[in-house]
Amino acid sequence: MTNINLSFAALTAEDKSVTIGSQPSLVSALTGVQSTLSKKILITDDALFMRVILRNFLVSNGYEIVAEASNGREAVEKYASCKPDLVFMDITMPEMDGIAATRAIKQHDPAANVIMCTAMGQKNMVMEAIQAGAKDFIVKPFNQDRVLESIQKVIG
Amino acid sequence: MKAEYINPFVQASFSVLEMVLGNRPSQGALAVQPSTFASEQCNVVCGITGQVQGQVIYGMSLMTADKIASTMLGQSIKTFDALAASALGELGNMISGNAMQMLSELGWECDITPPTVMRGSNVKITTIAVPAIVIPLKLEQGDLFITVGLQGRK
Structure with a gap:
């Protein structure tokens, strides 16, 4: 009885895992699905277009978008209220930029997971983002595989 | 205006446009833009600040704007x-942002401001700082004119 239940669970697990682009073993498939289903993401970008594209892409890959923010200040507020597992952060934004917002979020929660997603990829920008506490840096226009790979790396 | 400021925008526009719109643009001859010129029907204006400063204007017809937005x-x-x-x-932001990376590799550290999108005909634009250079590009979606007006900070 136990055996039947387990293999059934493994099957559905594997099914859903496929959508995130990996082919995990039986054990990691089980844990993988649970973590994917519960992974909550906060998208921060001043461009509506970017928020829509990222949301559609991430939702279609099994992630939950708990909130969207259109500037750094909003991101800091929404981070505190939504407690996401991961934040996608643009840098150039009005009111508060993504670097300052990342610093503020890390101050509030040192374990926060932030991935920078910006059009500017110059070295000093990457350095500043990493020093502020970002765990990865993606240059727009982004490659979809690169985004999924980055999420896997940062929140598994 | 230094030619070195132009090349990053040419390169960035080719790589970003090809990736985002799925077709490689062809480039016409670069031309000097008079400091006052009649704008295209739709313009994306991006400010550049830092060791090189000024603005970059991405101009196109309304029809081209519709087609580019539809593709995106x-x-x-x-x-x-x-x-x-x-x-x-965002398209203007991505081209400008990618160009910033190349300017940085040439030794100029700059930043960009969030883009402004303007629509309307019969608008005259005056770039006060410097005469600008136009990069004319042909895309499947239509013509795109990138006006780059930059100068080194004094």
Whole structure:
């Protein structure tokens, strides 16, 4: 009885895992699905277009978008209220930029997971983002595989 | 204006446009833009600050703007709404941002300001700082004119 239940669970697990682009073993498939289903993401970008594209892409890959923010200040507020597992952060934004917002979020929660997603990829920008506490840096226009790979790396 | 400021925008526009719109543009001859010129029907204006400063204007017809936004959104747009404007703004932002990386590699550290999208005909634009250079590009979606007006900070 136990055996039947387990293999059934493994099957559905594997099914859903496929959508995130990996082919995990039986054990990691089980844990993988649970973590994917519960992974909550906060998208921060001043461009509506970017928020829509990222949301559609991430939702279609099994992630939950708990909130969207259109500037750094909003991101800091929404981070505190939504407690996401991961934040996608643009840098150039009005009111508060993504670097300052990342610093503020890390101050509030040192374990926060932030991935920078910006059009500017110059070295000093990457350095500043990493020093502020970002765990990865993606240059727009982004490659979809690169985004999924980055999420896997940062929140598994 | 130094030619070194132009090349990053040429290179960035080719790589970004090819990736985002799925077709490689062809480039016409660079030309000097008079400091006052009649704008295209739709313009995305991006400010550049830092060791090199000024602005970059991405100009196109309304029809080209509709086609570019439709390609970026993956569906034909019915009205040019906030989402379509945002798509065009983001295109300008991505080209400018990528050009910043190349300018940085040449030794100029700069930053960009969030883009502004303007629509309307019969608008005269005056770039006060310097005469600008136009990069004319032909895309499947139509013509795109990138006006680059930059100068080194004194």
